[in-house]
Amino acid sequence: MSTTPSSFEWEISARDISKKFGGLTALDSVSLSLRAGEVHGLIGPNGSGKTTMLNLLCGFYAPSSGQILMNSQDLTSLTIQERAFLGLGRTFQKPRLLPTLSALDNALLGAWIQTQSGFLATAFSLPFVRKEEEKLAELAKETLQGVGLGSVLNRPANLLDHGQQRFLEIARALVMKPKFLLLDEPAGGLTGNEILLLRDLIKVIKASGIGVLLVEHHTDFVFRICDRVTTFNVGKMIKHGTPNEVRTDAEVIRVYLGA
């Protein structure tokens, strides 16, 4: 199931991660790795710690114990912003867009980490600022056209329908030029046709060498496009392997998939 060896350049590995919220153990010594050019599915019942894991990877939570490495670099104590600079892009379970700004402006926010222009240079609209702005706008526009939002570039985000908002969030994360993309239930609320588009989109993202984490409830969808799948249940990992191995695992069927 693996891709060519040369694309295994980047790897994130979370090792023996535990997370406690007060007396509640949300994650209990779980490990997970993401590799460039690979789609890793993370499934499990509600409350099994999937989103907690995603939040730990990109820094919204700090683990109670354990370590997160990107190649040899320790990410565990870095801020969310520092991890964004290192190449971690994400989307949210409920799209977090800037409602009054256009789709293009929303996607452009993803280009913040590439922006060199300082506040004063921007206030005086110096030529290099304008040049940079144009270059980034072009990148955002191409990305939006690529994901299928080319016809709504100037529409405010709050007037986009749900599926478009989900794709806009993915586009915004892609404008960051990430090494890894963490998708939190991207298929939630999408129509059948949109799910097919999403599947093709993830394939394109994977082919470009980005490593994808897919936290998702649509198990059909996950088994179809993932290279590896991990299953959580109440904060513990119960099975990790290829889609086929996971799909046929007795424990996974018992707690999650059903007979």
Next chain:
Amino acid sequence: MKYLSSKFTQLFIGILFCCSIPIWANDQYQIHIATLIGIYWILVSGLNLVVGFTGQLSIGHVGLLSIGSYAFAILAGKLGFDPYLAMLVSGCLGGLCGLMLGLPSLRLPGFYFAMATMAFSLIVNELVLAQGELTGGGIGLAGPLFPAPFESAIGFYYFVLAIATVFTWASLNIVRSMWGRALISIRDSEVAAQAMGVPIFKAKLIVFVFSGFAAGVSGALFASLQSYITPDTFVFELSLFFFVCIIIGGKGSILGPFLGTAVLTALPEIAAPLAKLGNLFYGLLLLIVVLVIPEGIGRLAEMLIQKIRPRLVQTEPMNPDFSKLTRTLANHEFKEGGQK
């Protein structure tokens, strides 16, 4: 791009109109009011980036205005500095005080930040009273005039207009740029801002310092216009006034808060019977705006058009262009050189 150029066209027409005011104004007093609007707007244009775009509720900017005014009156009046230099120093001092206020307070959540800025403005006024030797205490200080050709009322008006134009232009540049998007992301979704790598505290601080600089410059011009300043000039109500100008104008707009400043400054003065009811008038207007047009008066026209002739939003089917996306993603830098 089209939107951008139309914004600057609006600015240009606005400036032309403002240039014509001294020609058709009836008396000196109207020019005085127009100048006052310009001076208030310099402060509000900076504050607007803090309140309207970054969503940080500062109600203490009168303190920064006061610091700018006293710095100007002391430097240009008492110590005989060049007024232009004194104005620049006042601005920088305003920025510095903004930094000192922002450093401890900008990490506080909304309501507590507002309280910290309010406390700051009250402290400034007490300090001004206490440092009588420097500030003249309760008696106050004279605010010197600028040299010719800006010593006349009309000359000074054009001087203020020029500076206000620069601040308006600068804030337009900011809001239409990466910085504007970053500030709005702090206002609308802090988690999205963080995930995109926006340094929240640093960005808030930078924009707050900028607003302090604007308030300092505004204060210098204010001292010169009023010709005499006392602690009574810088009452806390003035701070609320600036804040209300932005709320009435609407968040995320520049035209709106400008109209807010102009209307709120001019109406009580022009409609004489209302002058005594100033605060009642602000309160009433604020209530109406918050209840009826929460988007602010800047969006009034837009809203009326939408009411009369609703523009239906069509659903556009998504038609991805995956070969284009593949090309775009292939240009990503990390493949060639790794991290920056």
